[in-house]
Amino acid sequence: MNKLSRNFWRFPWKLKQAFVIALSFPLIGLLLDLVTSRDSVWIPQFPYNLITFLLFIALIGLISFRYKKSKLVQFLSCIPASISAITVFIGVLLLMGLIPQHPDSTPFAIQLRLNDILNSGIFLFSLIYLLIILTFTIFTRVYPFRWRNLPFLLNHVGLLIILGGATMGSSDLYRLKMLCAYDTPVWYGTDQRGKQYKLPFAIELKKFHIDYYDPELVLIDRETQEAVKIKVKPDAYVKRGKKVNFNDEVKITIDTFHRHAFESKKIFLPAERPGNTQAVKVRVYDAATQKTWKGWISAGSFIQYPHRIKLQHYDLGLAPPKPKKYSSEFKLYEPGKEPETITLVVNKPVRSMGWKLYQVSYDIRKGKWSEYTIIEAIKDPWLPLVYIGFYMLLAGALLLIWQGANLNRNG
Amino acid sequence: MDNLITYYIVAGSIVLIGLIATLLAFIEKEKKLPLIFLTIGILWLGFYIAVLWYKMGHAPMKSLGETRLWYAFFLLFIGSILYLRWEYKWILLFSVLMTDLFLIFNIIYPENFDTSLMPALQSYWFVPHVIVYIFAYSMMSIATLFSFKGLYQMRKKRWNTQSLNIIDNLVYIGFAFLTFGIIFGAMWAKEAWGHYWSFDPKETWALITWLMYLLYLHYRKFKNQNVRITLIILIIAFLMLLTCWFGVNYLPAAAKSIHVY
Secondary structure, eight states, X not given: OHHHHHHHTSSSOOHHHHXXXXXXXXXXXXXXXXXXXXXXXXXXXXXXXXXXXXXXXXXXXXXXXXXXXXXXXXXXXXXXXXXXXXXXXXXXXXXXXXXXXXXXXXHHHHHTTGGGGGGSHHHHHHHHHHHHHHHHHHHHHHSSOOGGGHHHHHHHHHHHHHHHHHHHHGGGOEEEEEEEEBTOOEEEEEOTTSOEEEEEEEEEEEEEEEEEOOOBEEEEETTTOOEEOOSSGGGGBOOTTOEEEETTTEEEEEEEXXXXXXXXXXXXXXXXXXXXXXXXXXXXXXXXXXXXXXEEEEOOOSSSOOBOEEOSSEEEEEOOOOEXXXXXXXXXXXXXXXXXXEEEETTBOEEETTEEEEEEEXXXXXXXXXXXXXXXXXXXXXXXXHHHHHHHHHHHHHHHHHHHHHHHHHO | OOOHHHHHHHHHHHHHHHHHHHHHHHHOSXXXXXXXXXXXXXXXXXXXXXXXXXXXXXXXXXSHHXXXXXXXXXXXXXXXXXXXXXXXXXXHHHHHXXXXXXXXXXXXXXXXXXXXXXXXXXXXXXXXXXXXXXXXXXXXXXXXXXXXHHHHHHHTTOOOTHHHHHHHHHHHHHHHHHHHHHHHHHHHHHHHXXXXXXXXXXXXXXXXXXXXXXXXXXXXXXXXXXXXXXXXXXXXXXXXXXXXXXXXXXXXXXXXOSOOO
């Protein structure tokens, strides 16, 4: 046995040895997770994270140049090592992709802490192995520089920068939620753990605006209380004079449509004030009873009940409106500057003093009449580095297309 | 989708054109006639997508139904290019059948079309992100078919290494597009959700897919590689891709995903 294992570990190491080494990394991580009681991986903050990252690269660079001929160094930059590192990392990601990643996951997962892979030793250690192999591989081709190595370098260095930058930078990343009520300056934000931070600027909500799509008609099965899909769903969007059929069972004609309405004695009248709702006057033919019904339907709001029409098997109602676009207008206060008016829209963040402000949410129950809006303030000083990695990888991918085509021409 | 009848007519005619082209490819010696039909099909579908785009006022790419429209378009397109270049009739057959399948799927389930576009999707990243992914998926699906063919040939002892070169070619191009897709996605996420990567289930599976093809590329550089394993890696990679594309919606781990399809 002893002799066999000694033979197994005799150089040159191949795929089998590579996999044994690669697998030992997440296993060590798992053991550390089980014996320690910390609840997440700890990464030092600036400048110690940057120093750690640079030392990691410098150390590997030094080893790979000083011990170039060493069998171990050669192994760490060979293909079997990369194959093992990628495979094991895929394995860890599969755990992440298959096991629900939240505190109320399966008991088994919680016991092994597999419900928070991202903050586990398993993830960290398999990533470290991947980074070690990646860095050793890069150093075999970086010097002397050759143009034909360019695609290789762009792809590998790009990936190293992204993985390293994202991991080490995560401790300097701030994502703070700001709940902003009307006419109240807010200069602080709360992170996911509920810790409050002071911000260098302040924002004051002045206006909140929301546009809705026209509503959809829904049939609700009376027995199961489930919404039945109207087969031709897009046709179910409300337009005046429109006729909608459902399986020839229900035929609907739309007579009147109010975007903003209030109910008064079972009739909806147009009104623009808090709590108004979309309302539609319809004629419905119900094949089951061979009767035609007339009446108003609405989704209701935080102060109005929804209105439905009762048919033989179904209730006909209006789905709650879906937001098309929403935005918040703020007064932005920065020290030593005149207040400035900014508008925050989803997909269009605004910068202020090293922070980026994002429109996240609002009081969904009150919708248009929401009295506050939720903004996320994000600071990620490592972002430029990660983006350099992105651009390198994009350039590398372009060259890959060219290389692939080239390969074919030769073959 | 304003007018489903128009869709039925367009989809129906393209299904027919595709089938005629494939039939001609098998009967005729010249590849000119099938290519004429294919070109008409591609232009017709392209025209339909363009009109749809114009009418809806935004790119028709946000519902499952609309994604399938693009998938059909690119499959037909790539299938024709490959046929033009290598005259593989069975690739054409596969492309046409896949195209038809996607078009017919939308006829059977018209509710796949939904006109509302949620605020998070209203971005200029939307079109490039989806198009490069569809392109990558098309490449990978054809590469996967090649690997099935390869496994069959190996069984019949008729394997020729030339096939592996074509697979490499397809995977290199497909992988480059996967890389574009994942990075465009990350850049978009930064604009829309505030951070470029949050390990949302869809992101996790996209990364798994990307790494599986990365594994293929590395395994192909391995000196003692086994062709059968090479082909099997490719098939597993495609299974991951399918999981990322469709399966994620059904996984318990993805119940809280913010990627809506």
